[in-house]
Amino acid sequence: MYLKAYLLMKSKLLKIGKQYFEGITSLIFPHFCVVCGSELNQKTEHLCFSCEEELHYTYFEKYEDYSIADQVFWGRLNIENVFALLYYEAGTSTKKILHHIKYSEGVDLAHFMGKMLARKLKNNPKFADIEVLLPVPIHSKKKFSRGYNQSLLIAKGVSEELGIPILDVLYRKRHDKSQTRKSKEERYENVKDKFALKKGALLGVKHVMIIDDVLTTGATLEFAARAVFEDDKNVKVSLGTLAVAH
Ligand SMILES: [Zn+2]
Structure with missing residues (x-):
């Protein structure tokens, strides 16, 4: 009896302590x-x-047919399905979120948004058979200045929510200068053939999802997907991003 009261009191005190600590x-x-x-x-x-x-x-998870994100890759290469959580436009909340992820302390936010993305993926059977997540790699110099790869952090959120493992097997071949001041064509040229996949990394895998923060021209994701097809031309490749430009 005394023990029960003691334990109850202890748990109450711990709870109050925790709330107090959180408040502080x-x-x-x-x-x-x-x-x-x-x-x-x-x-x-x-x-x-x-x-x-x-x-x-975007509510793409409710689409049975294709979306504007799928259309980006038409006539370029065979992508299974493309999912983006949000629409990206200048001056919107999406832009603020992406900017925060890229240029501020975005570690927790990227993870948080990845989980949000995953909860939407759960609602569409098109994504049910994805076996591994492949984050788009960041160049080591950029990783050094930023301290993290935002795509990997987003993938971690997705992985945690869906229980799908991450394979960090895509890598960049060489460094490129910051893309922000370049035209669409220049950006496309700049990432051309820049990814490769660690040999044999996808052995036996049938459906992968490449994860990136934003889909604009699709060049980065296209070449990441090409690197996967170079390793195995029969694997199904889907893409998942936090945002899509429209
Ligand atoms: Zn608010």
């Missing part, structure tokens, strides 16, 4: 919505409730 932590390290900047409560991560509600979701 959020006082010392308050966290804010990455879109609107409002201060978040202890239970909310990265996005406030209304910004999360109002993200520019």
Whole structure:
């Protein structure tokens, strides 16, 4: 009897202690919505409730037919399915999220968004037989300056939610200069033939999903997919990104 009361009291105290600690932590390290900047409560991560509600979701998971993301690759190469979580436009919440992932402390946010992406993938049987996730690699120099590969972090979120393993087997052949100031054609040329896959890494795998942060011209993802087909031309390749330009 005494023991039970003691244990109950102990667990209550621990709970109060934990809440107190979380309260103190959020006082010392308050966290804010990455879109609107409002201060978040202890239970909310990265996005406030209304910004999360109002993200520019594509709802591609509800499509039975093709989407504009699939169309990007028509006439270029045979991609199984393409999924993007959000529409990407200048000045939108999507842009703020991607910018935060790329240029700020985006580690937790990339992971958080990856999980959100995965919860949508669950709702479409087209993605049910994916066996491995392949993050688009970042060049080591960029990784050094940023400290992380955002595609790998997104993939980790997807992996955790879906229970699909990540194979970090795509790699870049050589360094390219920052792409932001280049034209569409230059960007395309710049990534041409730049990926390769570790030999035999996909042995026996039938369906992979390549993960990247954003789909714009599709050049990066196209060449990542080509590297996979070079290793095994019969493997099915799907693509998953946080956002698609439209
Ligand atoms: Zn907000």
